[in-house]
Amino acid sequence: MLKIKDLHAGVEGKEILKGINLEIKSGEIHAIMGPNGSGKTTLSSVIAGREDFEVTEGSMTLDGENLMELEPDERAHKGVFMSFQHPIAIPGVTTTNFIKTAINAKRKALGFDEMPAAEMLKKIREKAELLGLDRSFLSRSLNDGFSGGEKKRNEIFQMAMLEPKLAILDETDSGLDIDALKTVANGVNTLKTKDNAILVITHYQRLLDYIIPDYVHVLSDGKIVKTGGKELALELEEKGYEWIK
Amino acid sequence: MNMNLKDKLSASFLAFESNYGVDTNENLHQIRTHAMDQFEKVGFPAKKNEDWKYTSVKKFLDRDYSLFPIKTGNVTHKDIEKLLLKGTETYKIVFVDGVFQTHLSDVSHDQLDVCILSSAIKKPKYQIVFNHYFNTVASKEEGFSNLNTAFTSEGAYIHIPKGKVVEKPIQILYITTDKEKEVLLQPRNLIIVDENAHVQIIEQHHSFSDNFVLNNTLTEIFANKRAVVDFYKIQNDNIKASLVDNTFVQQKEGSNVTVNTYTFGGDMTRNNLSFYQVGENINSNLNGVTMVKGKSHVDNQTNVYHQQPNCESHELYKGIYDEASTGVFNGKVYVEPIAQKTDAFQQNDNILLTDDASINSKPQLEIFADDVACSHGCTIGELDKDAMFYLKQRGIPSKEAKALLLFAFTNEVVKRIRIPQLKQAITDIISEKLGVELEIEM
Incomplete structure (x- = not known):
């Protein structure tokens, strides 16, 4: 599904990713772990298409289609979703209205009509229940005054609504207590199918107790320095990142 | 050759006075005459005046405005429908080219006066109230205010008696048509809200004409003890229309007044908004949104005079400037020595969407009391x-x-x-x- 070859990228002339190779197939869960400053956030941002980062070398395709030339919204229409570490608040725009706007923007780009209101409502209700969000929450302004846990649950709710091919979860566990973490992980696991894929980006191993990865990659100084199975995460937790260098 | 506007106004004053009757209200006659003298002394503001540094009225002074429209346009319900509030009942005071329109209005004398100023000037039953309040809070120095006072003849007169909570919002609508070429209109509103009374008022100026229109409007609002007043100004006029809005608010003990200024259009819009707190435990609120493009120019000048202890003021203005539009925010807060325990907050945030758009933002706090909480902030940025x-x-x-x-x-x-x-x-x-x-x- 996602193929990244020899990817070099940076910001303002400073190289942060120094040759990333990564292949994610449908039905797989990958985790990227690494210390602060290793390039984790840069990698997720570059996949999602953030303009601040400049790709200097390498290629990146989604189902064979070149992602490099696409705007972030166009990548979203192709099925890329990123759960943000710090979601943005939009006062005055309800979560429901926001997700309607997002879904219909995608449908429009793909040449479909807007989703009928009844179908939208049904879907919203279904997915909200999955994430344990009540109705009052959905009629509140997007992320406005939400707690850290509420914001993260809202991100996964949006993921559930948008049904992406590739979901990148960027530090989704930060700021979550154990109950919220379980709810979020349970939501993600329910959404997992053989046709989609998940890339978990995390500093700590604890989220991987609940979202079990098929592969764990260790990122250090802009390169993937080690790849293993889920047991690699535990080893890192025990020995720290120093061990890998 | 055209006379310049100031000379033309001076020359017209006597004719105006005799036209509207010197005898009906001697008090008003004196006030007008004095205001005209003042206007002749100070004239129109020039750029050397610090408060007018970023706003020029020069181009208006060479236009050959009609000062007293003789012809009134024919405006129907359908024409004004989009300007009226939908889904709720309202009182309506509608003027076309300066003339009150009975068939478009919905006024009241049932326990409250929602009517027109010309009646209040003439009729003995309103005259006492009129003379007690009229021109007592408006500026006696500034040019545009004096000019409006000198030519006071028509506008909205609203008097809410003690304890009355007005359920329906009151809409004041000033429409201009193209019956005359270029026109200068000077509506005058007098709003008196007695003890414990509540009222919500919406004011709009709108031109249906492609000709130049200049409105120099003045509103005095008197909020007596514990009165609650919400005043909304919707400024969404066409690009040939300009507005100088002078609003003066006097608040007594325990009153709560909010003036909301929403500016979406017009050529030049200048809002002079002043609050005078003359009792304790007063709350004054100033909210504003400016969202303009093209070459629109919007200038918000606000003055809050904290003259008594234990009062609050909250001011929040936001501006979005697109294309080559320009803005000014000048927010003054004065805290007099007696005004201890004042809580004054002011914030002005702006987004400029192009390199050609600009905003001059100037918070100005003059604080002479020591036990106060005053804060201000100003931001100018991009998305x-x-x-x-x-x-x-x-x-x-x-x-x-x-x-x-x-x-x-x-x-x-x-x-x-x-x-x-x-x-x-x-x-x-x-x-x-x-x-x-x-x-x-x-």
């Missing part, structure tokens, strides 16, 4: 990149993403509107300006 990326990542294209963020920016002010139907109407205007459909949290 937040992180926020744009977030929205685009969700599949929302640039144009819609930008619109959502600008809407969110204004929402902090819009959500303070206490008339739901008006909140919807303002949201609709903002959506239209942004070119998107928005559904809001009510």
